[in-house]
Amino acid sequence: MTLKANNATSYITAPILWMNSNCKTYSNRTEYVLELMKYIDVDSYGKCGRNKKELPKHIAKIQGTASLDAKRSSYKWQEGKLALSSEYLFTVAIENSLSYDYITEKLWHPLLSGSVPIYLGAPNVEDWLPCESCIIDLRKFKTPKDAAHYLKMVSMNRTLYESFHQWRNVPITEKFQKILNYFQKAKAYSLDCILCDMTNRVNRGEKRYNIKSQVLKQLNFFNRSTVV
Incomplete structure (x- = not known):
């Protein structure tokens, strides 16, 4: 079970998809994946490490x-x-930056599509x-080689692979529902205005932590133990 086999996937030559055209990032994403590709097959459609024409x-x-x-x-x-x-089976989901709360479509798209994200990014991604x-x-892995070894094992074990999809069969958690509610409410706010206001307040000497806490409280953001 190393591939999602069907009649339309003859172009798939690897269990992992990588689509990345920003090759220089603070997270050293490109360097990591190129090293990973030495130990496991990856289909790359982006400018970085492209092997699909x-x-x-x-x-x-x-x-x-x-x-x-x-x-x-x-x-x-x-x-x-x-x-x-x-x-x-898997999609590379490494963010440009390894910053708290920095979560982008790189994580959401695989989860939405039914692929398992290979993730590196926000230290508090669990939130x-x-x-x-x-x-x-x-x-969880010391080196890309170690990660590749684990990915190969998961791709060949149907039970283990499907365990990463069990969450799709149960009701969403209360915490995640709060996240969804937050984004629904945030639609009424202009992100540009929020960022501009936060920048001005930082320039006036206010602490970033306090500003962020106030903004999230205003939006009834979901509770968690730390806000960084």
Whole structure:
């Protein structure tokens, strides 16, 4: 069970999908994945470590372009990424930065599509997850080689792999429901205005911790033990 086998996946040559075109990041994402690729097969469609020359035709049709280098604003990149990710066991989900609360679509897209995220990013990612065991947390491995060994083991063990999807079969936790409620309420706020106000207050000498706590309290943000 090393691949999600069906008639449409002859283009899949690895259990892992990587789509990354920002090759220089604070998290050293590119360097990590290139090292990982020495020990396990990875299909890479981005500019960094690319080993796939073209998108599958049905993915190109979904997103409206077959180009691997088109600007995001010119096509439905999220739809294409979700569709492609859904056909892989794992999707690399390493953030640009390893900062608290910095969670992006790199985590959400695999979870939404049915792929298991190979994650490295926010140190408090557990605060944002809908489950206890639904990601491959790269912090648990000393080296990319160790991570590759574990990924191979999971990809060949159906029971172990499916354990990362058990959360889909149970009601979401109260904590995650609070997260969803927060984002629903946050739609009424302008992110630009919030960030501008926070920047001005920091410049006036207020502490970032206090400002963030006040903003989250105002939005009835979900409770957790620490806010960094």
